Amino acid sequence: MRNIKNFEALWWGLFSAGGVVAAFLVPIHIILSGLGAPLGWLEDSPQVYQLWPVRLYLFVLIALPLFHCAHRIYHTLPEIGLKVISKPLAVLCYGGSLVGTLVTVWVVASL
Amino acid sequence: MSEETITLNVTRFRPGQDSEPVLQSYTIPYRKDWVVLDALNHIKDWVDQTLSYRWSCRMGVCGSCGMMVNGEPKLTCSAFLREYYPNPVTVEPLVNFPVMRDLVVDMSDFMDKLKSVKPWLIREEEKPVSEGEYLQSPAQLGVYKQFSLCINCMLCYAACPVYGLEPDFIGPAALALAHRYNEDSRDQGKEQRREVIASNEGTWDCTFVGECSVVCPKHVDPAAAIQRLKVDNTKSWIKSLLLPKGGRA
C-alpha cells in the first residue's frame, strides 16, 4: 500500500485529465464566452448552461483544468528561481484548485 | 599558400590552480573531414599536452566523448568542424555535472543513479537452466528495444534543466533504462523498481521539457519512457486504492 501516500500520482493524474479537457475544450469556449458573447458574434444563449447535462459538463470543463493549471504552475515557478517558496506554493496551487472545485460545484448547482 | 585555420575555445580547469573554469583559445589547421574530437586530439598531440578530455571509440559507440559544442551537448566524435567553420568553436565540459579537470566531468552521480533503478532482469523465481531460455517474440522485443540502445553518454543529463536545478533527480537515461527493464516480457521486477521510480526524485520531478530526447544520439527517447512510467505509476496508484491487496499484480 506504499503507493497510497504517493500523492504525486493523484496530482499528476488530475493534471493529465485536466490537460486533455483543456486541450479539447478550452479554445472553443474562449471563442464563445470570452470573444463571441461580448462582441455579439452570435446570439448569446446562456440559458443552455442551465440544462442539467450541460451543468455536469461545465463542472468537468472548469474543475479538471484547474488542477492541470495548479500542477503546472507549481512545477514551473520553482524552475525559474522560486524554489524557496515551493512549499507555500504547493498549498496555494493545490489548495486553490480544491477550493475552485467546490466553488464550481456550488456555482453550477445554483445556476 | 596559407593554410586554412579554425579557432577552438576550450574550457580549462586545473584544480588547485584555477578557481573556476576559463576558456583557452587554440588556432589550428582546419580539415573539413575532421570532427571536434580530431581537433582536440590535434591540440593534445601538437599544441598543448596538458589538455584533458575523455574519448575512446571515435565512432559514436562508447559514449565517452560527450561535451558542449557551442552550447549544445554533442558527441565530439560525431560533430564535424565543417558545421561550424569558419566560425570559432567553443568546447566546454557537459553542463550540470561537476567538473574534474578541463573537459572531464565527474560521472559518479550518474553511475549511482543507473544502478539505483536495478537495471537487470529480475525474476520472482529463476527457472532451472535445464528448462531452457526465456523466449521472447519480435513484438515483445519491439516494446522496449529503442530504450535499450543507450550508450551512457550523459548528453541527455546535460540537456535537462530539471537535473541542472535538482541534482537528486534520477534523470533521463536511468529512467529510460528502468522503463526498458519494466517493459521486458522476461522481467518481473517492476514493483521492486517502483520505489525509486515513483519517488519525487524519480519520474515526478520531470516536467517533460523533452530536450533529452532531442539531443540523444541513439534516439533512445527518454522523455517518452519517463511519461510512460508516470502513466504506469498513476495506474498502479489507482489500483492500490481500489484493490485491498494493493493491486500488486
Place this chain on the structure above:
Amino acid sequence: MINRPDKAKLYYPHMPATWWLRKRSYFMFMLREFTSVFIAIYLVVFLISLYRLGQSEAAYAAFVDGLRSPGWLAFHWVALLFAIYHSVTWFLSSAVVLSLRLGTWEAPRWLVAGAHIGGWLVVSVAILILYTVL
C-alpha cells in the same frame, strides 16, 4: 567500481534562473507552461460569469458588457492564442506518451497527433453547433 573523485577538488556549475532564455526550445517550453496561467484566469472569469447567470439574466448581461472593455478583449485574444498553443503541444506530447502497437507495428507519431488534432476540430465545431441550436 565507481570512481569517486575528491569532492573538494571539483568545480560545481551553477544554473542561473534565466536558463530558459538561453535556448529557443527552453523558451518554447516555458511558453507552454505559462499557457496554464492564462487558462486558469479564463476559467475563473468564466466561472464568475456563470455565477452572475445564477443570480439573474440581467446580472449576467452586465458582466458580459464589462468584458467588452479593450483590456478584457485583449486578454481573451491572448488567452485564445495560449490555449491553442496548449492544445497543439498537448496533442504532440500525447503522441509521444501513447504507444499504439499492433504486433511489431507501432502507430507513427504524426498519425496519433493528427488524429488528436482532427478530433479537437470536430469537437470544437460540435460545441459551436450545440451552443447555437440548444
